[in-house]
Amino acid sequence: MVEKLLLCICCSLVFLTYSLSAQDLKIKFSDRSIREGEIFTITLTVPTKKVKEISPFPEIEDFSKKRTTFNRERKEDIFIAEQEYLPSKPGVFTLPSFTISVNGQTYRFNGTKITVAPGKKSHEQKNEDKAGKKEEFSPSELDAMFLVESSEKSVFANEGFVLSASFLVAKDNPSEYNFVDLNKQVTSIIQDLKPADCWIEEITSPGELKKDSVKFHNKIYNRFRLYKVCLFPLGAGTITIPSTNFKVLTYQTLRTKNSIDRRDEFKTFKSNEIDVHVSPLPDHPLQDSVAVGTAELQTNIWKKVLEVNEPLKVSLKLTGMFNPSIAEMNIKETPDFEIYPEKEEVKKEEKGGGVQFTKVFNYEFLPKNPGNVKLADCFSLIYFNTLSKTYDTLTPKFTIYVKGERKSEYISSHEEGFYQLIDKSSNKLRQGERDDLTKILTNIIILFMLVTTIILIIKR
Structure with missing residues (x-):
């Protein structure tokens, strides 16, 4: 019993010590307002020099990774990893929140915004010249594909089918990669994929990148869905979806004990052409409008x-x-x-x-x-x-x-109302003098009856 208690206490102390160390991990960004040709840097400081493995730094869209350096400061007992990035064009870019794994433990950090002003591209080839000869760099082994898929191969006129364009990267892919000019590329893909003789219902918006996992040919891939649309053919015939391209950035690498140097390598992936057969509807008076x-x-x-x-x-x-x-x-x-x-x-x-x-x-x-x-x-x-x-x-x-x-029925079962009496009344005109004579005679009769009543009361 005592041994179990001591074991639990020791485990708790180890976990507490590890948690406290995790809180001391620090991320530092270099100047976030730079010019083209200048380097943006992320520095990770780990409060121990016993770092056996560290995951790659995050990708920043429209930036290419350059040198990664690793240093162990013996006096301070810390490990420092530094990643350099080079922008491909001016603009304002977002580095979203990201994770880095150290010794199998994952840590999350807040992102930032980076502003790149137009300027001279002076950094090109500097690291490459220092790193060594061209043949010493290892080629990229990016395991990926670009797919355009149709949910149906044959439909009726006005029957919908789903068309999607996705970029797939194998889960066990060994190479780093990044997206470049994503919005521009997706816009071009959309123009290629949209046929003229279809009613179009957009499912995703341009630039809306969704990620999930999919099994393809008995292999697990990370799927980045670039575009998804529902098409309704307006008439019979054959709809041809042409082949289109998607370009990504990957790297040739040169690894040493304390650094990784990279050379940009662009790879273009091509989709297959797709034909969808459209059959006419059976004859019907409404066949063109249902x-x-x-x-x-x-x-x-x-x-x-x-x-x-x-x-x-x-x-x-x-x-x-x-x-x-x-x-x-x-x-x-x-x-x-x-x-x-x-x-x-x-x-x-x-x-x-x-x-x-x-x-x-x-x-x-x-x-x-x-x-x-x-x-x-x-x-x-x-x-x-x-x-x-x-x-x-x-x-x-x-x-x-x-x-x-x-x-x-409700009206006819009761006494005649105002509107029913209208139809039965005479619409002939009468002179107003006859009405005045009637009033005078009526008043004389009333006066006579009143006088007679008074005389009878007095006699009694």
């Missing part, structure tokens, strides 16, 4: 029982893989109810390797007469189902129950 794909319809209502003239919000949610721009709801009105369209909502989200679209149709439903109303008699959406390869109609399943009386 959505094509897969779809489900959900109905949201807040009440099933209403009074006459009581409004109801009806929300019809269409989800699936279809072109939301041409998916339209058909509305049928009768004297028993009125329907008022409201704002529509369209959303898209990635689902698995594909895309799911959602279009919500919002309406105000106003019943005018009592009875049962099937929403299927009011709303319908015709589309071509690519699973069954037939035209299909989606309708809501709910029935609305309307209580109350018809307004016309």
Whole structure:
């Protein structure tokens, strides 16, 4: 028992000592306002000279790594690693937060912004001349590929398919690499990939670089997705996606005991050409205007029982893989109810390797007469189902129950009102003098009756 307790205490002390040492790791940036041809430096100080391994310093987009140096200060018992970077062009650049591993332990550091002003490129070849002859540098062994992929090889007209462009780097890749002119390259790739005869729904924005892992040919790769789009062919035929290029920066290296020297080496990767066959839709009166794909319809209502003239919000949610721009709801009105369209909502989200679209149709439903109303008699959406390869109609399943009386029956079952009496009144003109004579005679009769009443009371 005592031995276990001592063991736990020793482990705790070791961990505490290691944690305290970790807090003393320091990152220092050189001047963050430089000119072209000048070096930006990151310096890492580790409070021990017993550093067996250290991971590469982070990449900075549009910067190339130059010399990395390692020094052990015996007097101060510290290890210092320094990484030099050379900008490729002027501008303002962001070094995001990054991690560095020392002896298998990973540490996170805050990034910074670097401003590069135009200037003379004076640093070129300096380190290379000091490092040694050209043949002493080891060539890059970058294990990577550039892929443009289509989710489908054959579709119907107006049926969507997903096109994606990705850069893949093997997880066990031994070489360092970096991206250069990423936004410019992606813009060029987009121009190459977008066919003219398709409706386009963007899934990612240019410059939005997403990273994940993928298994390809039984090998694990880090995937950097450069662009993803959903295309809807407007007509039958063959859509050809041409081959396009993607360039990355990698390095030839010369390693010594206390340094790593690098020479820039640009590698260009080329994608394959892709053909997508587009078949025409079967004959139908609406074949040029209906959505094509897969779809489900959900109905949201807040009440099933209403009074006459009581409004109801009806929300019809269409989800699936279809072109939301041409998916339209058909509305049928009768004297028993009125329907008022409201704002529509369209959303898209990635689902698995594909895309799911959602279009919500919002309406105000106003019943005018009592009875049962099937929403299927009011709303319908015709589309071509690519699973069954037939035209299909989606309708809501709910029935609305309307209580109350018809307004016309309510009025006729009571005494005639003001508006009903209008039709029965004479519209002939009369002279005003006849009305004055009637008033005088009426007043004389009332006065006579009043005098007679007074005389009878006095006689009593």
